[in-house]
Amino acid sequence: xxxxxxxxxxxxxxxxxxxxxxxxxxxxxxxxxxxxxxxxxxxxxxxxxxxxxxxxxxxxxxxxxxxxxxxxxxxxxxxxxxxxxxxxxxxxxxxxxx
Amino acid sequence: xxxxxxxxxxxxxxxxxxxxxxxxxxxxxxxxxxxxxxxxxxxxxxxxxxxxxxxxxxxxxxxxxxxxxxxxxxxxxxxxxxxxxxxxxxxxxxxxxxxxxxxxxxxxxxxxxxxxxxxxxxxxxxxxxxxxxxxxxxxxxxxxxxxxxxxxxxxxxxxxxxxxxxxxxxxxxxxxxxxxxxxxxxxxxxxxxxxxxxxxxxxxxxxxxxxxxxxxxxxxxxxxxxxxxxxxxx
Numbered sequence: 001x002x003x004x005x006x007x008x009x010x011x012x013x014x015x016x017x018x019x020x021x022x023x024x025x026x027x028x029x030x031x032x033x034x035x036x037x038x039x040x041x042x043x044x045x046x047x048x049x050x051x052x053x054x055x056x057x058x059x060x061x062x063x064x065x066x067x068x069x070x071x072x073x074x075x076x077x078x079x080x081x082x083x084x085x086x087x088x089x090x091x092x093x094x095x096x097x098x
Numbered sequence: 099x100x101x102x103x104x105x106x107x108x109x110x111x112x113x114x115x116x117x118x119x120x121x122x123x124x125x126x127x128x129x130x131x132x133x134x135x136x137x138x139x140x141x142x143x144x145x146x147x148x149x150x151x152x153x154x155x156x157x158x159x160x161x162x163x164x165x166x167x168x169x170x171x172x173x174x175x176x177x178x179x180x181x182x183x184x185x186x187x188x189x190x191x192x193x194x195x196x197x198x199x200x201x202x203x204x205x206x207x208x209x210x211x212x213x214x215x216x217x218x219x220x221x222x223x224x225x226x227x228x229x230x231x232x233x234x235x236x237x238x239x240x241x242x243x244x245x246x247x248x249x250x251x252x253x254x255x256x257x258x259x260x261x262x263x264x265x266x267x268x269x270x271x272x273x274x275x276x277x278x279x280x281x282x283x284x285x286x287x288x289x290x291x292x293x294x295x296x297x298x299x300x301x302x303x304x305x306x307x308x309x310x311x312x313x314x315x316x317x318x319x320x321x322x323x324x325x326x327x328x329x330x331x332x
């Protein structure tokens with residue numbers, strides 16, 4: 001899967017997740033939006049919600065991956081820090097699967 | 099017009115699961131049922147999946163198909179369960195492991211997979227099946243009661259973690275009901291159990307359905323992390 005498509009999926013998922021967030025909690029959609037952790041816009045519940053949305057959208061594209069394994073949650077450089085790190089993490093998982 | 103509820107029940111080919119499925123179909127709901135074997139239940143609103151709840155890949159596929167075709171889930175009822183009545187000292191480890199696999203890990207996996215679909219519901223519910231064997235610490239049911247004890251703890255923690263999504267998580271703990279699950283238990287033991295209850299009679303599937311319907315009501319949005327036992331056991 002092309003990296004551009006992965007990024008589009010992530011940004012679309014953020015947009016969908018925003019529907020359920022209060023106005024003051026909506027994520028500003030951008031290519032380098034901060035997501036989780038220092039300066040992140042999401043709390044842990046909303047991160048889970050976003051990851052579920054991304055997983056479902058990927059599933060619709062025929063890609064079955066799990067974004068929330070223990071490794072991802074515990075690594076020092078969190079893959080959920082911002083949009084680029086999440087996109088790269090998804091890309092890595094897809095490549096590992098192949 | 100009220101939207102039809104979309105309910106997934108595990109273990110629908112017999113016993114309580116079958117009764118629950120038929121009840122919701124009578125109520126006009128859409129029911130997704132699953133079991134290892136096919137079903138003889140046919141209804142326009144019933145959709146059956148052959149699934150072993152210990153098969154993580156199969157679970158993913160079931161939820162994928164529900165999402166593709168129906169878009170949301172209003173309730174997950176983790177009903178499927180196995181039991182093996184035996185003295186602790188005589189219970190093979192493999193049996194204890196299998197009971198834990200189905201009763202606890204099956205509930206765990208299905209609940210985890212259901213979050214995305216439940217979030218799309220206005221009154222999302224997870225309802226787990228426990229047993230009075232937990233509070234009674236019943237002899238001869240160590241493996242079964244321990245697996246359900248794990249389910250109860252899971253219920254309470256899920257209630258906290260999923261509360262932010264509006265998903266309530268509760269459990270119902272039936273006292274003895276005449277189903278396959280207790281067919282291996284002697285009549286004398288059943289009678290002794292019933293005598294320990296405040297309400298001294300066998301429970302019926304309708305008693306369980308009543309509690310399940312209570313949890314499902316939109317007005318029950320503040321009821322979460324609870325286990326309700328039948329018959330006055332606490």
